[in-house]
Amino acid sequence: MGNSADIISDVGWVEVTKPNLQFISIVKKNQLKFARGFAIAHNHSMKASQDTFSGYQVPESVKSLLMQAVDNWENTAIADEYMNQALAEAEAYPDILVAAYRYFYYKGNNPMALQMAEKILATVKRAENLPDDWEKLKPILTIRRQEPQIRRYLNAYAATGFILAKMGEVQQAKAVTEKIQEIDPESEFGASIVLDILTR
Template sequence: MDMLDFEEGALYFDEPLQAEAKRCLDSAAEQYGKGSAEQLLMRAYFLEPEHPIVLVALYRYFYYQHRLEEALIVADRVLKVFASRLEISEDWNQLNEMEIGGGVLISMTMTRFYMLALKGAGFLELRLGLYESALARLKKVVELDSKDRLGARALIDVAQDALRNGAGPETAMHS
């Protein structure tokens, strides 16, 4: 399946967002360097636990704060939410090209977002030194993205090199 081959459609960010959740996200952006930003993001999450904008904001916050374990939790939440929306298996290990194709029929943009979250989770696992699970996620992305439009193949090489060299979490990627 070609992950760049899609026509314009409703973007996953076009969903209406509750006014209070939007206010929380806006305030969190203004207070990014302060401890209050996380509290505002969590309030937005409790108001809109499945909204893509909220999930992306939370993911980015944790990622840029170098809180990779929390970012991975959010990435896994995205996978669960979007698997339900796309009517595909909640277990990404079970996905095949036919099933992901069914998701494309519902929404190519949501399917691409799902695939990017799966790749992102694999990348986070690389950074955390969880090479075997990272490799499994990234191989699944490549299996479903036959033309490697999402660029997961290069990350597979990193994970395989790390495993060959006996790397552990203490030598995880730090970029």
């Protein structure tokens, strides 16, 4: 992506291309700036405004750290420091995990992006008391998939499939995308696109 990025939104995520099984996610609709503000402007002059993270349910000190990560985007070492500080202070907050997932994804740090997506899954699973067994989980996700917490779970689960594909873990990526497709035949979460590419 070089120094610019299209940003994953909370809904209608993904259009996928396949150069050597390296998957690049692009916003399909409802574009949002990364973490409602994390994006690299094409003119390299992105700055965070005071209301960039106004909707985030995190302490003000954490919002300040996120803004510093935005403002230092082009200096990855410094931006990483601010993001890691934000995580250290507020990892229990779902919004910070989403922000961190997007941050690491667009920094090309796939292992960390995967870790954040998995933490989102664990957070929602715990909050909603979701079962481990897929056959029990599947009808719950299907019935409740329009609920914000369940949508967050599905987006995070789909994200693990995209990242695994980028990392060359094709069989694991297929297993994830096949499950998502079972409850998302219209591919709102983009899994069928990835699965089609993986099975060609």
